[in-house]
Amino acid sequence: MPKYTYKCRECEIVYDMVHSMSIKETVCRECEGESLIRVSSALFSVDYKKQHKKKTGTLVKEFISETKETIEEERREMQKDFEC
8 A cells, every 4th residue: 555645734743644545634643633734755854853863874774674664565565465
């Protein structure tokens, strides 16, 4: 499943979600406002850096770790599909 980046217009939090292409989230998981928008992943890295003020190396390591986890989850899901 693809990974999407969302930003809330009310609380300005930015986060990623993994879901099918047919789903479009509209409710923020932080403030529960209904002004959630899907944004480009490139914008996510800029906003994330401003919000958390982490060093670039830390951001890269976190991104790699998150990506590995996402790939592992997708691999497990694919294995379940083939086991049936």
